[in-house]
Amino acid sequence: MTFRKYLVLAAVTVFGATGDSLLSRGMKDAGNISLHQLPDLILTILNPWVLAGILFLLGFFAAYMIALSWADLTYVLPATSLGYVLLALIAKFLLHEQVTATRWLGIILISVGVGFVTRGPALTHHPPVRQPEDYDAEPVSTRAEL
Amino acid sequence: MKQLYTWGAVAAIVLASTIGDVLLSRAMKQVGDVGELWRTHGLLAVVGRTLHNVNFVLGILAMTVAFYSLLIGLSWGDVSLVAPASASLTFVATAVAAKIFLHERVDPHRWMAALLVAGGVALLAA
Numbered sequence: 688m689t690f691r692k693y694l695v696l697a698a699v700t701v702f703g704a705t706g707d708s709l710l711s712r713g714m715k716d717a718g719n720i721s722l723h724q725l726p727d728l729i730l731t732i733l734n735p736w737v738l739a740g741i742l743f744l745l746g747f748f749a750a751y752m753i754a755l756s757w758a759d760l761t762y763v764l765p766a767t768s769l770g771y772v773l774l775a776l777i778a779k780f781l782l783h784e785q786v787t788a789t790r791w792l793g794i795i796l797i798s799v800g801v802g803f804v805t806r807g808p809a810l811t812h813h814p815p816v817r818q819p820e821d822y823d824a825e826p827v828s829t830r831a832e833l
Numbered sequence: 834m835k836q837l838y839t840w841g842a843v844a845a846i847v848l849a850s851t852i853g854d855v856l857l858s859r860a861m862k863q864v865g866d867v868g869e870l871w872r873t874h875g876l877l878a879v880v881g882r883t884l885h886n887v888n889f890v891l892g893i894l895a896m897t898v899a900f901y902s903l904l905i906g907l908s909w910g911d912v913s914l915v916a917p918a919s920a921s922l923t924f925v926a927t928a929v930a931a932k933i934f935l936h937e938r939v940d941p942h943r944w945m946a947a948l949l950v951a952g953g954v955a956l957l958a959a
Contacts, residue, residue, distance in 0.1 A: 691868070752883065753868070755861035760854055760931045761939050764924060765946040771954060793956030800949030803942050811938040 688809055695754050696766055702747035704773035709740030758809040765804040768797050835909055842906030846919040849899035851926040855934050856892030917958030921951040
Protein backbone atom coordinates (compact mmCIF):
# COMPACT_ATOMS: atom_id res chain seq x y z
CA MET A 688 0.00 0.00 0.00
CA THR A 689 1.41 3.34 -1.09
CA PHE A 690 0.48 6.78 0.23
CA ARG A 691 -1.40 7.43 -3.02
CA LYS A 692 -3.56 4.33 -2.48
CA TYR A 693 -4.43 5.42 1.06
CA LEU A 694 -5.48 8.76 -0.49
CA VAL A 695 -7.89 6.91 -2.81
CA LEU A 696 -9.40 5.03 0.17
CA ALA A 697 -9.74 8.34 2.02
CA ALA A 698 -11.48 9.81 -1.04
CA VAL A 699 -13.99 6.90 -1.06
CA THR A 700 -14.73 7.57 2.62
CA VAL A 701 -14.94 11.37 2.51
CA PHE A 702 -16.78 11.72 -0.84
CA GLY A 703 -19.36 9.09 0.18
CA ALA A 704 -20.15 10.63 3.56
CA THR A 705 -20.13 14.22 2.22
CA GLY A 706 -22.34 13.26 -0.73
CA ASP A 707 -24.92 11.56 1.52
CA SER A 708 -24.93 14.53 3.92
CA LEU A 709 -25.42 17.03 1.09
CA LEU A 710 -28.29 14.94 -0.34
CA SER A 711 -29.88 14.74 3.10
CA ARG A 712 -29.57 18.52 3.55
CA GLY A 713 -31.03 19.16 0.09
CA MET A 714 -33.93 16.72 0.45
CA LYS A 715 -34.98 18.45 3.69
CA ASP A 716 -35.58 21.56 1.53
CA ALA A 717 -37.59 19.50 -0.94
CA GLY A 718 -39.91 18.23 1.80
CA ASN A 719 -41.77 14.92 1.74
CA ILE A 720 -42.17 13.58 -1.77
CA SER A 721 -45.07 11.18 -2.34
CA LEU A 722 -45.18 8.59 -5.09
CA HIS A 723 -47.85 10.65 -6.90
CA GLN A 724 -45.44 13.53 -7.49
CA LEU A 725 -42.51 11.65 -8.98
CA PRO A 726 -41.88 14.39 -11.60
CA ASP A 727 -41.04 16.71 -8.67
CA LEU A 728 -38.12 14.38 -7.93
CA ILE A 729 -36.47 15.45 -11.19
CA LEU A 730 -36.79 19.12 -10.25
CA THR A 731 -34.97 18.51 -6.94
CA ILE A 732 -31.78 18.22 -9.02
CA LEU A 733 -31.99 22.00 -9.39
CA ASN A 734 -31.42 22.30 -5.65
CA PRO A 735 -27.72 23.26 -5.22
CA TRP A 736 -27.30 20.95 -2.20
CA VAL A 737 -28.68 17.97 -4.13
CA LEU A 738 -26.58 18.81 -7.20
CA ALA A 739 -23.40 19.04 -5.08
CA GLY A 740 -24.36 15.76 -3.37
CA ILE A 741 -24.70 13.99 -6.72
CA LEU A 742 -21.29 15.31 -7.86
CA PHE A 743 -19.67 14.06 -4.65
CA LEU A 744 -21.33 10.64 -5.03
CA LEU A 745 -19.99 10.43 -8.61
CA GLY A 746 -16.53 11.13 -7.17
CA PHE A 747 -17.19 8.44 -4.55
CA PHE A 748 -18.07 5.89 -7.25
CA ALA A 749 -14.96 6.69 -9.31
CA ALA A 750 -12.68 6.36 -6.27
CA TYR A 751 -14.45 3.12 -5.25
CA MET A 752 -13.84 1.63 -8.72
CA ILE A 753 -10.16 2.72 -8.65
CA ALA A 754 -9.72 1.08 -5.23
CA LEU A 755 -11.34 -2.16 -6.44
CA SER A 756 -8.87 -2.24 -9.35
CA TRP A 757 -6.00 -2.95 -6.95
CA ALA A 758 -7.53 -4.18 -3.70
CA ASP A 759 -9.82 -7.02 -2.56
CA LEU A 760 -13.53 -6.35 -2.02
CA THR A 761 -13.20 -7.70 1.55
CA TYR A 762 -10.47 -5.08 2.11
CA VAL A 763 -12.09 -2.03 0.50
CA LEU A 764 -15.53 -2.39 2.12
CA PRO A 765 -14.44 -2.47 5.78
CA ALA A 766 -11.53 -0.05 5.18
CA THR A 767 -13.91 2.61 3.86
CA SER A 768 -16.61 2.04 6.49
CA LEU A 769 -15.11 4.94 8.48
CA GLY A 770 -17.52 6.89 6.27
CA TYR A 771 -20.31 5.84 8.67
CA VAL A 772 -18.33 7.44 11.51
CA LEU A 773 -17.80 10.61 9.47
CA LEU A 774 -21.49 10.64 8.60
CA ALA A 775 -22.43 10.47 12.30
CA LEU A 776 -20.05 13.35 13.11
CA ILE A 777 -21.44 15.50 10.26
CA ALA A 778 -24.97 14.65 11.44
CA LYS A 779 -24.13 15.77 14.96
CA PHE A 780 -22.13 18.93 14.31
CA LEU A 781 -23.48 20.26 11.01
CA LEU A 782 -27.02 18.87 10.75
CA HIS A 783 -27.56 19.02 14.56
CA GLU A 784 -28.96 15.52 14.88
CA GLN A 785 -28.85 13.63 18.17
CA VAL A 786 -26.02 11.06 18.47
CA THR A 787 -26.90 8.63 21.28
CA ALA A 788 -24.59 6.47 23.43
CA THR A 789 -25.57 3.39 21.40
CA ARG A 790 -24.48 5.17 18.23
CA TRP A 791 -21.12 6.07 19.74
CA LEU A 792 -20.69 2.36 20.63
CA GLY A 793 -21.48 1.52 17.00
CA ILE A 794 -18.85 4.06 15.88
CA ILE A 795 -16.25 2.42 18.15
CA LEU A 796 -17.05 -1.08 16.79
CA ILE A 797 -16.66 0.15 13.19
CA SER A 798 -13.34 1.84 13.99
CA VAL A 799 -11.97 -1.34 15.60
CA GLY A 800 -13.13 -3.33 12.55
CA VAL A 801 -11.30 -0.91 10.25
CA GLY A 802 -8.16 -1.34 12.33
CA PHE A 803 -8.43 -5.13 11.97
CA VAL A 804 -8.61 -5.18 8.18
CA THR A 805 -6.11 -2.43 7.32
CA ARG A 806 -3.33 -4.21 9.23
CA GLY A 807 -3.51 -7.13 6.79
CA PRO A 808 -2.59 -7.32 3.08
CA ALA A 809 -4.84 -5.47 0.60
CA LEU A 810 -4.85 -7.99 -2.24
CA THR A 811 -5.11 -11.78 -2.41
CA HIS A 812 -2.52 -13.36 -4.69
CA HIS A 813 -3.35 -16.37 -6.84
CA PRO A 814 -1.89 -18.75 -5.82
CA PRO A 815 -1.58 -17.27 -2.33
CA VAL A 816 2.01 -16.61 -1.38
CA ARG A 817 2.92 -14.93 1.88
CA GLN A 818 4.90 -11.77 1.33
CA PRO A 819 3.13 -9.18 3.47
CA GLU A 820 5.83 -6.56 3.06
CA ASP A 821 5.91 -5.94 -0.65
CA TYR A 822 2.46 -5.88 -2.16
CA ASP A 823 3.27 -2.74 -4.07
CA ALA A 824 6.41 -4.08 -5.67
CA GLU A 825 4.60 -6.63 -7.78
CA PRO A 826 3.57 -5.57 -11.31
CA VAL A 827 -0.05 -6.01 -12.33
CA SER A 828 0.81 -8.41 -15.10
CA THR A 829 1.80 -11.17 -12.68
CA ARG A 830 -1.66 -11.25 -11.13
CA ALA A 831 -3.91 -14.11 -12.11
CA GLU A 832 -6.78 -13.14 -14.40
CA LEU A 833 -10.16 -13.78 -12.85
CA MET B 834 -47.58 -9.48 7.03
CA LYS B 835 -46.11 -6.04 6.46
CA GLN B 836 -43.09 -7.10 8.52
CA LEU B 837 -42.60 -10.11 6.26
CA TYR B 838 -42.64 -7.80 3.23
CA THR B 839 -40.11 -5.49 4.87
CA TRP B 840 -37.68 -8.34 5.58
CA GLY B 841 -38.28 -9.67 2.07
CA ALA B 842 -37.19 -6.28 0.74
CA VAL B 843 -34.11 -6.34 3.03
CA ALA B 844 -33.22 -9.80 1.65
CA ALA B 845 -33.60 -8.49 -1.91
CA ILE B 846 -31.38 -5.47 -1.17
CA VAL B 847 -28.68 -7.64 0.45
CA LEU B 848 -28.74 -10.15 -2.41
CA ALA B 849 -28.68 -7.54 -5.19
CA SER B 850 -25.99 -5.33 -3.66
CA THR B 851 -23.78 -8.33 -2.83
CA ILE B 852 -24.06 -9.56 -6.43
CA GLY B 853 -23.37 -5.99 -7.61
CA ASP B 854 -20.27 -5.57 -5.43
CA VAL B 855 -18.85 -8.95 -6.50
CA LEU B 856 -19.42 -8.18 -10.20
CA LEU B 857 -17.92 -4.67 -9.93
CA SER B 858 -14.91 -6.02 -8.06
CA ARG B 859 -14.38 -8.72 -10.68
CA ALA B 860 -14.77 -6.12 -13.46
CA MET B 861 -12.14 -3.79 -11.99
CA LYS B 862 -9.68 -6.67 -11.49
CA GLN B 863 -10.13 -7.44 -15.21
CA VAL B 864 -9.63 -3.80 -16.17
CA GLY B 865 -6.41 -3.78 -14.14
CA ASP B 866 -4.69 -1.24 -11.89
CA VAL B 867 -6.35 2.04 -12.87
CA GLY B 868 -3.38 4.18 -11.77
CA GLU B 869 -0.97 2.23 -13.97
CA LEU B 870 -3.38 2.10 -16.92
CA TRP B 871 -3.99 5.85 -16.67
CA ARG B 872 -0.25 6.59 -16.87
CA THR B 873 0.40 4.25 -19.79
CA HIS B 874 -2.80 4.59 -21.89
CA GLY B 875 -4.56 7.75 -20.66
CA LEU B 876 -7.85 8.39 -18.91
CA LEU B 877 -10.06 7.71 -21.94
CA ALA B 878 -8.66 4.19 -22.25
CA VAL B 879 -9.47 3.53 -18.58
CA VAL B 880 -13.06 4.77 -18.97
CA GLY B 881 -13.55 2.90 -22.25
CA ARG B 882 -12.19 -0.36 -20.89
CA THR B 883 -14.38 -0.09 -17.80
CA LEU B 884 -17.61 0.75 -19.67
CA HIS B 885 -17.03 -2.08 -22.16
CA ASN B 886 -16.60 -4.67 -19.42
CA VAL B 887 -19.62 -7.01 -19.23
CA ASN B 888 -19.22 -7.56 -15.49
CA PHE B 889 -19.21 -3.78 -14.93
CA VAL B 890 -22.50 -3.31 -16.82
CA LEU B 891 -24.10 -6.28 -14.99
CA GLY B 892 -22.78 -4.92 -11.68
CA ILE B 893 -24.39 -1.52 -12.31
CA LEU B 894 -27.62 -3.33 -13.22
CA ALA B 895 -27.55 -5.27 -9.92
CA MET B 896 -26.87 -2.03 -8.00
CA THR B 897 -29.89 -0.46 -9.71
CA VAL B 898 -32.06 -3.39 -8.61
CA ALA B 899 -30.69 -2.95 -5.07
CA PHE B 900 -31.52 0.77 -5.14
CA TYR B 901 -35.13 0.22 -6.25
CA SER B 902 -35.52 -2.60 -3.70
CA LEU B 903 -34.40 -0.09 -1.07
CA LEU B 904 -36.98 2.45 -2.25
CA ILE B 905 -39.72 -0.21 -2.16
CA GLY B 906 -38.52 -1.47 1.23
CA LEU B 907 -38.60 2.08 2.61
CA SER B 908 -42.24 2.38 1.59
CA TRP B 909 -43.07 -0.68 3.74
CA GLY B 910 -40.78 -0.29 6.74
CA ASP B 911 -38.93 2.32 8.83
CA VAL B 912 -35.78 3.84 7.37
CA SER B 913 -34.01 3.24 10.71
CA LEU B 914 -34.60 -0.50 10.30
CA VAL B 915 -34.34 -1.09 6.54
CA ALA B 916 -31.20 0.97 5.75
CA PRO B 917 -28.89 -0.28 8.55
CA ALA B 918 -30.22 -3.86 8.51
CA SER B 919 -29.46 -4.19 4.81
CA ALA B 920 -26.10 -2.36 5.04
CA SER B 921 -24.98 -4.47 7.97
CA LEU B 922 -26.07 -7.81 6.48
CA THR B 923 -24.44 -6.85 3.17
CA PHE B 924 -21.03 -6.61 4.89
CA VAL B 925 -21.27 -10.24 6.05
CA ALA B 926 -22.82 -11.52 2.81
CA THR B 927 -20.07 -9.80 0.78
CA ALA B 928 -17.33 -11.47 2.83
CA VAL B 929 -18.87 -14.91 2.15
CA ALA B 930 -19.45 -14.15 -1.56
CA ALA B 931 -15.93 -12.72 -2.05
CA LYS B 932 -14.46 -15.91 -0.58
CA ILE B 933 -16.58 -18.21 -2.77
CA PHE B 934 -16.75 -16.31 -6.07
CA LEU B 935 -13.66 -14.08 -6.08
CA HIS B 936 -11.44 -16.57 -4.19
CA GLU B 937 -10.26 -13.82 -1.86
CA ARG B 938 -8.33 -15.05 1.14
CA VAL B 939 -10.70 -13.99 3.95
CA ASP B 940 -8.49 -14.55 7.00
CA PRO B 941 -9.74 -14.31 10.63
CA HIS B 942 -8.80 -10.60 10.64
CA ARG B 943 -11.14 -9.92 7.74
CA TRP B 944 -13.99 -11.99 9.23
CA MET B 945 -13.60 -10.02 12.46
CA ALA B 946 -13.57 -6.74 10.52
CA ALA B 947 -16.74 -7.68 8.59
CA LEU B 948 -18.56 -8.75 11.79
CA LEU B 949 -17.45 -5.69 13.80
CA VAL B 950 -18.45 -3.27 11.04
CA ALA B 951 -21.79 -5.10 10.58
CA GLY B 952 -22.44 -4.88 14.35
CA GLY B 953 -21.39 -1.24 14.43
CA VAL B 954 -23.67 -0.28 11.54
CA ALA B 955 -26.59 -2.06 13.24
CA LEU B 956 -25.93 -0.10 16.46
CA LEU B 957 -25.80 3.23 14.58
CA ALA B 958 -29.49 2.80 13.86
CA ALA B 959 -30.53 1.59 17.32
